[in-house]
Amino acid sequence: MTITNKEFPKGFLWGGATAANQLEGAFDQDGKGLSSADLVAYIPKDQRKKDNAIEITSDEIEKILSGEKVARYPKREGIDFYHRYKEDIALFAEMGFKVFRLSLNWARIFPNGDDQEPNEAGLKFYDDVFDELHKYGIEPLVTLSHYETPYGLTEKYNGWLGREVIGCFERYAKTVFTRYKDKVKYWLTFNEINMITLSPFTGGGIVSDRTEHPLQAQYQGLHHQFVASALVTKACHAIIPGAKIGCMLARMETYPNTPNPLDVRKAQLENQMNLFFTDVHARGEYPNYMNRFFKENQISIKKEDGDDEILKEYTVDYVSFSYYMSLTASASPEGERAQGNLFGGVKNPYLESSDWGWQIDPIGLRIMLNDMYDRYQKPLFLVENGLGAYDRVEEDGSIHDDYRIDYLRKHIEQMREAIEDGVDLMGYTSWGPIDLVSMSTSEMTKRYGFIYVDLDDDGNGTLKRSKKDSFDWYKKVIESNGVEL
Ligand code: BGP
Numbered sequence: 001m002t003i004t005n006k007e008f009p010k011g012f013l014w015g016g017a018t019a020a021n022q023l024e025g026a027f028d029q030d031g032k033g034l035s036s037a038d039l040v041a042y043i044p045k046d047q048r049k050k051d052n053a054i055e056i057t058s059d060e061i062e063k064i065l066s067g068e069k070v071a072r073y074p075k076r077e078g079i080d081f082y083h084r085y086k087e088d089i090a091l092f093a094e095m096g097f098k099v100f101r102l103s104l105n106w107a108r109i110f111p112n113g114d115d116q117e118p119n120e121a122g123l124k125f126y127d128d129v130f131d132e133l134h135k136y137g138i139e140p141l142v143t144l145s146h147y148e149t150p151y152g153l154t155e156k157y158n159g160w161l162g163r164e165v166i167g168c169f170e171r172y173a174k175t176v177f178t179r180y181k182d183k184v185k186y187w188l189t190f191n192e193i194n195m196i197t198l199s200p201f202t203g204g205g206i207v208s209d210r211t212e213h214p215l216q217a218q219y220q221g222l223h224h225q226f227v228a229s230a231l232v233t234k235a236c237h238a239i240i241p242g243a244k245i246g247c248m249l250a251r252m253e254t255y256p257n258t259p260n261p262l263d264v265r266k267a268q269l270e271n272q273m274n275l276f277f278t279d280v281h282a283r284g285e286y287p288n289y290m291n292r293f294f295k296e297n298q299i300s301i302k303k304e305d306g307d308d309e310i311l312k313e314y315t316v317d318y319v320s321f322s323y324y325m326s327l328t329a330s331a332s333p334e335g336e337r338a339q340g341n342l343f344g345g346v347k348n349p350y351l352e353s354s355d356w357g358w359q360i361d362p363i364g365l366r367i368m369l370n371d372m373y374d375r376y377q378k379p380l381f382l383v384e385n386g387l388g389a390y391d392r393v394e395e396d397g398s399i400h401d402d403y404r405i406d407y408l409r410k411h412i413e414q415m416r417e418a419i420e421d422g423v424d425l426m427g428y429t430s431w432g433p434i435d436l437v438s439m440s441t442s443e444m445t446k447r448y449g450f451i452y453v454d455l456d457d458d459g460n461g462t463l464k465r466s467k468k469d470s471f472d473w474y475k476k477v478i479e480s481n482g483v484e485l
Pocket of ligand 1 (some may be wrong): 446
């Protein structure tokens, strides 16, 4: 424990972040329809093409839907939050959470995505979760779409490629704003909206082999998400006075490998390609630097009359992002590659990496926060950050995760520095406060939690929850409002 004597601003929102598809389980209970995440099967590491298991082909979909057993489906099972949310929320409350980030599983509420009426059982589940949170004074922070596009929309429209999906999303959002207007005041539209251009099925329910020009399809789907995000921002303000609604980006701060102007330019370009998504949300228009990319890749975005005005008028209240690591760009193809969560780059010799090759860079967080605040002049919210690691359970059941404490402490220190630099940071929700299924690997062994869940990669385990050392540490951090790190 480090004592800093420096408190975070009053009302700073400390907590943790999750997503329905990695947490809830109960994928087919109480009227829920299938979502994109439910189709993602577990592909053993040695059989994976890339370092992730989240894309899918038409053939694979057919096999899965015909009942052919591909492997197991960890995201369908989650960690059974659906039935254990009371126990889990009590543990979050014990840590003193001020806020809990969760997503609503769209297909739990509109099973096919485009149903005329919502599924009452789905709405009721989230009512119960919000009531439980409020019992302990925890504010929900709700993501409307976290890789959970209802599969029915893939069948009908190839996911977000279809403009019709904007209307379906609006209906869903208006339904939940109306239903939860007295229970939820912090909202996010799309989790890591840049995912649609990295993994279009996970990010937007788009099956690439059903498109003629996959890149064009990704950016067209993204345009529909931008318009939908702006329209629901408008609806949120109309339905819930005083609510705050933001966007969310997987932020990748990218450094040049050397002062060689070619490397500097490469890093600039990669940062632009990453910031493009928040630029549209926060500034309300497509930035000029994208024109060249669209031209060189024969991408032409089909817009309808009024789209530009909608983007301009309904910008977000705050900008949120995930930050796990930084990247380094080199104009020359040589050099040792660093691994990342769908992102690459060359290895930065000044940084250590996690067991999954993600380069750990707390100072990069300070740099990024300064840059983002400077760029947007809107409040920022760090809604995902953490260390995916292997945990060992000792014979007496204890788990000594000092490596996790070290990672989090260093990042929180840099957040404080950024606040002192003048950045307006609303809060911090570390990723996976309770162990959950990994997004990129569909495994359980990559753990982020303060709370351990007894479940392995093959789905064996009692699902019992237990506290790691980091549990008491984070409790103190929150209790002291960041003074005791
Ligand atoms: C983000 C996603 C999360 C999450 C996290 C950690 O990209 O928004 O859903 O899981 O990364 O990634 P992983 O689970 O692959 O370690």
